[in-house]
Amino acid sequence: MASSIEPPCLFQSQRHCYSILDETLSLAVLDPLTLDAKDRSRLEQLLLSYFQDNETGGIFRSMICYGCDNRSVSTADFNNFVVLPGSHYVMELRAPTSHVPIQLQQVSATAMTQLHNNTLSHAHASVDFVLHYVSVQYYADNAEVTFHQKIPVKWKNGIIGKEDRTTLTIVDTPSLEELQYRIRKSLDFSIELKKTNSYSFFFSLASALIWKESTPAPPPPLEKVDYTSLYLKGCSDFPDYLADLLGPDRYLDELAGIEVGHAYPEVEARFKKMYDQAPPRHVDGHDLKLGEHTSEIGGTVVALHQYISPSFLAYYTVDHDAPART
Amino acid sequence: MTDERSSHKKERKIRVASPDHVDTKPVWLQFGDTADVYLYLSQKASVAEEKWLSIVNFVMNLLVEFVNKRIKEFSPGRKLEGSDLMRTRSYGVVVSSASNPIQGNYGWHRDGKNGIVDEGDAKYNSSQLMVPTLCLQNYAHSNTRIEWAPLTDPTYIAGTVHHECVLFHLQLLYVNEKYKHHVSPGLFVSVFCCFIIVLLTSQFSAPCFHCFLFRWSQTPVPSHPSLCLISV
Numbered sequence: 385m386a387s388s389i390e391p392p393c394l395f396q397s398q399r400h401c402y403s404i405l406d407e408t409l410s411l412a413v414l415d416p417l418t419l420d421a422k423d424r425s426r427l428e429q430l431l432l433s434y435f436q437d438n439e440t441g442g443i444f445r446s447m448i449c450y451g452c453d454n455r456s457v458s459t460a461d462f463n464n465f466v467v468l469p470g471s472h473y474v475m476e477l478r479a480p481t482s483h484v485p486i487q488l489q490q491v492s493a494t495a496m497t498q499l500h501n502n503t504l505s506h507a508h509a510s511v512d513f514v515l516h517y518v519s520v521q522y523y524a525d526n527a528e529v530t531f532h533q534k535i536p537v538k539w540k541n542g543i544i545g546k547e548d549r550t551t552l553t554i555v556d557t558p559s560l561e562e563l564q565y566r567i568r569k570s571l572d573f574s575i576e577l578k579k580t581n582s583y584s585f586f587f588s589l590a591s592a593l594i595w596k597e598s599t600p601a602p603p604p605p606l607e608k609v610d611y612t613s614l615y616l617k618g619c620s621d622f623p624d625y626l627a628d629l630l631g632p633d634r635y636l637d638e639l640a641g642i643e644v645g646h647a648y649p650e651v652e653a654r655f656k657k658m659y660d661q662a663p664p665r666h667v668d669g670h671d672l673k674l675g676e677h678t679s680e681i682g683g684t685v686v687a688l689h690q691y692i693s694p695s696f697l698a699y700y701t702v703d704h705d706a707p708a709r710t
Numbered sequence: 711m712t713d714e715r716s717s718h719k720k721e722r723k724i725r726v727a728s729p730d731h732v733d734t735k736p737v738w739l740q741f742g743d744t745a746d747v748y749l750y751l752s753q754k755a756s757v758a759e760e761k762w763l764s765i766v767n768f769v770m771n772l773l774v775e776f777v778n779k780r781i782k783e784f785s786p787g788r789k790l791e792g793s794d795l796m797r798t799r800s801y802g803v804v805v806s807s808a809s810n811p812i813q814g815n816y817g818w819h820r821d822g823k824n825g826i827v828d829e830g831d832a833k834y835n836s837s838q839l840m841v842p843t844l845c846l847q848n849y850a851h852s853n854t855r856i857e858w859a860p861l862t863d864p865t866y867i868a869g870t871v872h873h874e875c876v877l878f879h880l881q882l883l884y885v886n887e888k889y890k891h892h893v894s895p896g897l898f899v900s901v902f903c904c905f906i907i908v909l910l911t912s913q914f915s916a917p918c919f920h921c922f923l924f925r926w927s928q929t930p931v932p933s934h935p936s937l938c939l940i941s942v
Contacts, residue, residue, distance in 0.1 A: 581788065609784060609785050609788065614777070614780055614784055615777060615781075615796065615883050615884075616883070618776060618777030619773070619882040619883055622776055625772075626769070636765060636769065637761075637765050639768070640768035641768070642761050644758075644761065658848075658849075658875055659876075660850075661851070661875075662874055662875035663852070668871070670869035672858050672860070672868035673860070673866075674862060674863070674888065675862055675863035675868075676866040682868075682884055682885075682889065683882060683883060683887075683889060684883075684885070685858065685869055685871060685880065685881055685882065685885060686879060686882065687871045687877060687878075687880075688877070688878040688879070689877055690874070690875055690876050691878060692844070692876050692878060696761075699758055702758075
């Protein structure tokens with residue numbers, strides 16, 4: 385084997401690590417028979433340098449998955465969440481044996497078919513994987529994130545960019561770096577929304593798709609509603625509303641649909657005579673100020689004058705006692 | 711006309727009536743202040759009283775719908791909780807009182823008594839107490855008046871309603887929390903008796919109302935509008 389281990393390098397960034405990963409996978413998926421010696425040597429060099437179960441491999445895996453160099457990532461997770469989706473589910477890491485280091489090998493045809501049938505599940509698992517890390521690392525003090533229950537599938541689909549399951553193709557699964565970016569955008573959006581509207585749904589589709597906006601507009605702030613003022617204003621405006629409902633000649637009992645007939649014409653006539661002598665009927669609203677030297681209104685009294693029909697007054701004031709004992 | 715049971719130190723007659731009344735489960739209504747509390751026991755409401763309650767509930771829930779519609783208009787995109795909206799009212803007890811206003815002793819008071827309001831419950835405290843009151847008198851012109859004064863400025867009369875002939879007045883939200891009121895007799899009060907109907911809302915399943923009422927006898931109808939009181 386002509387290849388040698390690449391001298392340990394300080395990974396400049398997560399992007400740098402991804403460029404190494406992309407180069408490795410692009411070489412690995414090629415037919416070994418078509419690879420020239422130089423490419424074969426380069427592939428082996430990359431595998432030995434960055435994909436082994438050693439310190440450099442650990443840092444590389446951590447940088448790929450989390451963007452930092454101090455997190456532990458198992459080879460299995462790295463295979464599931466990085467190598468398989470990164471190679472469109474055709475390459476996987478082969479476990480080391482006593483004499484052969486970790487290698488990339490082609491996924492068997494049967495397994496490949498299975499994997500291709502389950503790309504959405506894999507993508508969802510990747511979202512869960514990254515969300516778990518992001519929750520602990522960046523939102524540990526946020527109960528909405530930390531103590532989330534079942535994450536809605538719609539939210540996961542939004543994060544991976546698939547609102548419609550039928551359009552999913554295996555080539556579209558985002559990288560872990562991209563997933564982390566989208567998830568953090570989504571969570572930041574939801575947290576801001578919660579500040580202004582405590583009832584907003586945290587893992588909403590809108591938040592899952594916010595990564596699509598280059599500069600997402602902050603959620604429109606909801607003005608704080610002063611319900612006491614609305615109650616007072618509503619009560620203050622009610623007399624006019626009631627007067628409109630009653631119109632020029634309707635009695636309140638008629639408006640309420642109460643029929644009492646004319647069983648007591650003499651008493652009814654007495655009330656009619658009183659109404660004839662009384663001031664015209666009118667509805668007044670009295671907004672009560674809270675003091676002589678303030679204009680603040682503290683409540684309203686509504687007064688309806690001569691709005692009960694003589695027939696109802698006669699019916700009501702004439703004896704209608706129920707049985708004394710029930 | 712002496713009825714110690716319903717007058718209790720005042721020249722008036724009181725009746726508490728509820729459609730839900732049964733002897734084994736009556737409605738008790740507290741009158742008086744803490745130092746001199748007394749209770750009235752309900753009677754079965756008459757048909758007329760039930761109809762009056764229907765009118766009262768209709769009007770008060772017109773108000774509830776009107777205010778809640780406003781709140782929804784001013785809260786676009788906001789999920790409203792039940793506590794944000796005005797709750798539906800269900801008045802179920804009538805309390806009637808008949809008296810001459812100068813002897814009925816309608817001095818400065820608030821209607822929120824124990825059993826009618828519960829200051830520890832935001833849905834049923836004094837601020838939520840709305841009092842519909844029907845006032846009848848046997849005189850066709852302005853006679854007595856009802857005045858409200860804020861508790862924070864008790865010498866200031868914040869509002870006055872004159873009782874012209876047949877008055878139905880509604881003390882809406884916060885009025886019984888922030889104001890006291892009284893009935894002020896007019897010039898002719900000693901000649902023409904005044905009778906007021908007041909309804910109080912209550913917080914529990916058997917709400918207590920407070921109403922002042924007079925009744926004319928069925929026959930004979932007097933040639934002049936003087937009153938024949940029927941014992942309640």
